[in-house]
Amino acid sequence: DAKTTQPNSMESNEEEPVHLPCNHSTISGTDYIHWYRQLPSQGPEYVIHGLTSNVNNRMASLAIAEDRKSSTLILHRATLRDAAVYYCILESWGAQKLVFGQGTRLTINP
């Protein structure tokens, strides 16, 4: 399973943008980059995913490096409800098996 590396923790202020980095230098051509987050006492929640191009949805944006060896999840305007553990995961198309790492614990200050 291809491995991802994320910082253990990050801190930001409410209403400011947050950039969560992820390194995945061993990514293969068929691996999709997924981001999930897990709020306290809840199951993981899908945030966004992409293959090669940058992606936007109502929750966040995903910026993928040209060589695909790293990506950044962008929360444009953080709120207190965005405090969670964020997981960056590589999934081979069709495998449908998510390999979670330790994730990044994001703290949002009021």
Add this chain to the structure above:
Amino acid sequence: ETGVTQSPTHLIKTRGQQVTLRCSSQSGHNTVSWYQQALGQGPQFIFQYYREEENGRGNFPPRFSGLQFPNYSSELNVNALELDDSALYLCASSLRDSKETQYFGPGTRLLVL
């Protein structure tokens, strides 16, 4: 659209007992995956069910078994419980061969004493 539901929410068992956890998949989804999440760790893949058969398994012993029913709901069974089986058990549903990702339920928290 109904989301993924799991029951029970919490459970306490003693070492050596057996437990069955249940999951109802999201409407329209035909694949169910189970994950174990120990305290402070990321979820670990146990196995996946598709068309009522196991379709991929993580590094878990045979005492972890499962079932998928014709309505795509699923059960996770754990025999001979050990203290280390204490964890949050998560179920995720998805539609095989689609571009959609997995959707998780809230989990069942199991405590083994």
